[in-house]
Amino acid sequence: MRVIGIAGSPRREGNTDLLLGEVMRGAASRGAEIKTIFLRDLKIAPCDHCDVCLGTGRCKIMDDMQAVYDEVSRADRLVLASPLHFLGLTAQTKTMVDRFQALWAQKYRIGQPTLEKRRARKGIFVSVGARKTSNLFAPAIATVKALFAVLDIKYTGDLLLEGVDEKGAILKNPVVMDQAFIAGQQLAGETE
Numbered sequence: 001m002r003v004i005g006i007a008g009s010p011r012r013e014g015n016t017d018l019l020l021g022e023v024m025r026g027a028a029s030r031g032a033e034i035k036t037i038f039l040r041d042l043k044i045a046p047c048d049h050c051d052v053c054l055g056t057g058r059c060k061i062m063d064d065m066q067a068v069y070d071e072v073s074r075a076d077r078l079v080l081a082s083p084l085h086f087l088g089l090t091a092q093t094k095t096m097v098d099r100f101q102a103l104w105a106q107k108y109r110i111g112q113p114t115l116e117k118r119r120a121r122k123g124i125f126v127s128v129g130a131r132k133t134s135n136l137f138a139p140a141i142a143t144v145k146a147l148f149a150v151l152d153i154k155y156t157g158d159l160l161l162e163g164v165d166e167k168g169a170i171l172k173n174p175v176v177m178d179q180a181f182i183a184g185q186q187l188a189g190e191t192e
C-alpha cells in the first residue's frame, strides 16, 4: 500500500502541512509506505495549452511534474492537501492539477490510461480556510473531484476546517489532529 501526500501550501509547516502530516502518520501506522511531495519545493510550469498531449498523451514540458506523474501513477492512495486561496486551491496546487491535462488526454483522446487500472485507487482532500461561511470549500472540492475522476481515484472523503488562519492555529484543535491521524489509518486500512 503506497500512500502519496501532496502538500499544496506555500507556507512551510502551516496548517495543511500539519494536518497532512498527521494523515500520513496514521497511514504509516497501518504499515503503508508513505511519501509526501511538497509542491512549493518543485519547479512546475503552468499548462500552456499547446495541445501536444492530445496527440501524444504526454506533456512536453520537462520539469518536476514528470516525477509527480510517476509518483501519482504508482500510488494506491492519494492525500491532496491545499488551503483555500481565493476560495480555490493554491496556485501551486492548481498548477499541478492543470498539468494532469496530459492524463486527461491519454484517457479520453488516446484511450490508453497510463495509470495502473488494477489498483483500487482512493483519495481524500484536506483543506483549511480562514473564513466561516457556508459552502466555503465547495469550489475547491469540485476541482479536486474533477482531478480524481481523471486519475480514476475514488473520492472517499475529506477533512475540511474553517476559521483557521494563523500559522499553526490548527494545533489549537487537537480533536481535528486526531481525526487526521484516524483518516490516514482508515485510508491505508481500506482494502476495497
Ligand SMILES: Cc1cc2nc3c(=O)[nH]c(=O)nc-3n(C[C@H](O)[C@H](O)[C@H](O)COP(=O)(O)O)c2cc1C
Pocket (backbone or CB within 6 Å): 009, 010, 011, 013, 014, 015, 016, 017, 083, 084, 085, 086, 087, 088, 128, 129, 130, 131, 132, 136, 164, 165, 166, 167, 168
Ligand atoms: C492568497 C491567500 C488567499 C486566501 N484566500 C482565502 C479564502 O478565499 N477563503 C478563506 O477562507 N481563507 C483564505 N485564505 C486564508 C488561508 O486559507 C488560511 O490562512 C490557511 O490557514 C492557510 O493554510 P496553510 O497554513 O496551510 O497555508 C487565504 C490566504 C492567502 C495567503
